[in-house]
Amino acid sequence: MQQSLDRVTNSQTQKIQDSKQKSLLKTLLSGGFFEPLLSDFRIIFERDPAARNWLEVVFCYPGLHALCLHRVAHWLHCRGVGFIPRLISHLGRFLTGIEIHPGAEIGQGVFIDHGMGVVIGETAIVGDYTLIYQGVTLGGTGKESGKRHPTVGKNVVVGAGAKVLGNLQIGDRVRIGAGSIVLRNVPSDCTVVGVPGRIISRNQSASLSPLEHGKLPDVEATVIRSLLSRIEQLEKQLQALEVRTQESGVKTK
Numbered sequence: 001m002q003q004s005l006d007r008v009t010n011s012q013t014q015k016i017q018d019s020k021q022k023s024l025l026k027t028l029l030s031g032g033f034f035e036p037l038l039s040d041f042r043i044i045f046e047r048d049p050a051a052r053n054w055l056e057v058v059f060c061y062p063g064l065h066a067l068c069l070h071r072v073a074h075w076l077h078c079r080g081v082g083f084i085p086r087l088i089s090h091l092g093r094f095l096t097g098i099e100i101h102p103g104a105e106i107g108q109g110v111f112i113d114h115g116m117g118v119v120i121g122e123t124a125i126v127g128d129y130t131l132i133y134q135g136v137t138l139g140g141t142g143k144e145s146g147k148r149h150p151t152v153g154k155n156v157v158v159g160a161g162a163k164v165l166g167n168l169q170i171g172d173r174v175r176i177g178a179g180s181i182v183l184r185n186v187p188s189d190c191t192v193v194g195v196p197g198r199i200i201s202r203n204q205s206a207s208l209s210p211l212e213h214g215k216l217p218d219v220e221a222t223v224i225r226s227l228l229s230r231i232e233q234l235e236k237q238l239q240a241l242e243v244r245t246q247e248s249g250v251k252t253k
Contacts, residue, residue, distance in 0.1 A: 039108035039128075040067050047111050047131060062096035063112030063132075070100040077102035104138075107154070121149035127172070128154045135161040153188065 044061060045051050057064065069092035073085040085102035093099040097116040100106070104120045107128035112118055114134040120126065123146070124138040136158045140148040150168040152158070159178035164170065171188030182197035191201040 036071060036106075036108040037068060040064055040110060043109040043111050043129065048113065062098060063115040066092050066096040066098035066100060066112060066115060066118075067106065067110060069096075070102070070104070070106060073100075073102040074104070074106075104149075123147045123167075124149035125151040127152055127156060130154070130156045130158070132158045133160040133162075133178070137163045137165070139163065139165050141166040150182075 041054075041057065041064065044057050044064065051057050051061075069088050073088040073092070076088075077085040089100060089102050098112060098118045100118075100120045101122040101124075103122040104124045104126070106120070106126045107130070109129040110126055110132070111130075112132045115132070117135040118132060119137045119139060121139050123140075126132075126138070130152055138150050138152065138158075142148070147167050150164045150166065150170055152164070152170045153172035153174065155173045156170060157175045158164070159176055159180065161179045162176045162182070163180070164176065164182045166183065168182065169185045170176075170182070171186055171190065173189050174186050175191045176182060176186075176197065177191070177193035179195070180193050180197040181195045182192055184197070186192055186197075186199065187202075189203050190199045192198065193200055
């Protein structure tokens with residue numbers, strides 16, 4: 001009797017394991033696992049004019065390598081595998097200079113250009129088709145637990161050296177200027193520059209290409225130009241006043 005029960009239990013356990021393996025194979029073969037990788041590959045040709053052929057992209061783009069390794073590490077991390085995801089993340093950091101925690105959620109079509117020094121924290125969320133340049137940090141601000149890293153929307157451009165710190169909400173189609181430090185939430189369709197980051201424009205033109213992030217408005221330059229123009233006007237008025245004073249003095253003599 002006991003042997004028959006053991007056989008039934010073993011058969012049920014074997015069936016459960018077989019079903020898990022079949023579901024795993026279905027997930028891999030259905031394209032759900034590889035589709036983000038293909039999107040990451042295709043977006044490079046759209047956003048990098050230096051991408052000449054697929055062989056160069058596959059072997060010479062560290063951003064693509066880092067994302068491929070991260071997607072494997074994240075897949076294992078979500079299934080409760082310990083140590084190995086962090087080891088893959090560490091190897092990816094060693095090979096590419098890009099550190100992405102296995103717990104970070106990264107959408108499809110994300111492009112990390114050059115990428116050296118990029119850091120993406122454990123609870124960070126990066127939306128689809130986001131463009132990230134070298135030196136970017138999506139990090140936390142303390143030792144708090146839970147969600148402590150930013151959530152970045154879709155079609156966002158984060159310029160070189162920019163830092164987005166804390167549990168922030170960055171809306172869709174936001175442009176963050178190079179070297180900016182963002183410490184507050186940013187609504188969609190805005191441009192942020194400065195330290196600390198401040199919104200300098202809203203409702204961006206939909207026709208503006210993500211690669212044209214260098215065309216951000218320069219508020220400080222505009223203010224300086226207006227001040228210089230005002231100074232020139234005042235100097236002209238002062239010169240005219242001096243001429244009138246001299247002419248009136250000559251007449252009185």
